[in-house]
Amino acid sequence: MTLPEPMPVVVLISGTGTNLQALIDAIAAGEVRARIAAVISNRPGAGGLERARRAGIPTHVLDHTGYPDRAAFDAALAAAIDSHQPGLVVLAGFMRILTPGFVEHYAGRMINIHPSLLPDFRGLNTHERALRAGVKEHGASVHFVNNELDGGPVIMQARVPVRSDDTPQTLAARVQQREHRLYPRVVGLLADGHLKLQGGEVWFDGTPLDAPLDLDAQASAED
Incomplete structure (x- = not known):
């Protein structure tokens, strides 16, 4: 074939x-x-x-x-x-x-990556805001782009724990490492036809998602 x-x-x-x-x-x-x-x-x-x-x-x-x-x-x-x-x-x-x-x-053909677990911390300075909010978990999200800033349907997320001694810089570095796995994974799934935007929802292998895919869970399922 x-x-x-x-x-x-x-x-x-x-x-x-x-x-x-x-x-x-x-x-x-x-x-x-x-x-x-x-x-x-x-x-x-x-x-x-x-x-x-x-x-x-x-x-x-x-x-x-x-x-x-x-x-x-x-x-x-x-x-x-x-x-x-x-x-x-x-x-x-x-x-x-x-x-x-x-x-x-x-529409349906443009994606963005954002350094937070959307819908939390849209916009700028996400790491500083996450630390000020005292969250225990932070990360990155890939989403389809729509006319709402960082508000399009979320496809997949990668999570990192927030440490007690984290600074915005250390947290940003760990999130960026995860981004470098997350973004290629989503591009690959889109390129292979596993993902699409339909009716304002993310569909994965013919089924609408109730929640964003998780990078680690998706990687484990494919291994």
């Missing part, structure tokens, strides 16, 4: 691109059947661009400061993405609020 071609993916970044690197490495290791068709940054100096170039991935820079408004930038960004005909758009530290029309254009 001939396997289908790997799903083309476009990754959007604004910074160092550590989650991009995790996805590059997982694809190279044969853990994810996808192909990164392009990496696009809104910041010319983003470190993730060099990661992409080292991996032989085409890059584009669309500096948002060069556009008169958000709509004009999003139109140019959509044109750049669509030139690669991706099956999936992956936001990996892309620090831009996207317009409703842009989000609708990629």
Whole structure:
């Protein structure tokens, strides 16, 4: 039986691109059947661009400061993405609020990773806020993107215990390690057709999820 071609993916970044690197490495290791068709940054100096170039991935820079408004930038960004005909758009530290029309254009085909157990701690400074709140567990979530900031249907989460001596920096480091396993896992499941967004709900292997998948439980089930 001939396997289908790997799903083309476009990754959007604004910074160092550590989650991009995790996805590059997982694809190279044969853990994810996808192909990164392009990496696009809104910041010319983003470190993730060099990661992409080292991996032989085409890059584009669309500096948002060069556009008169958000709509004009999003139109140019959509044109750049669509030139690669991706099956999936992956936001990996892309620090831009996207317009409703842009989000609708990629409905069910665009995902984001957020450093908290959503719906807790949407927005910025999640680790500081988690420590102030005194939670015993923190982590990261991958979700489909909709027009609500960090509010789209959650696909999968990775959890870490909060230690009594944690600082925002130590907690962030442990969460980021988990992100680097979590994001490739979700991309792989989407690329293989196990996951989809239907009726505003996440479906996994033909069944709507009552709660987000758990990274560790999913990994154990597949072993």
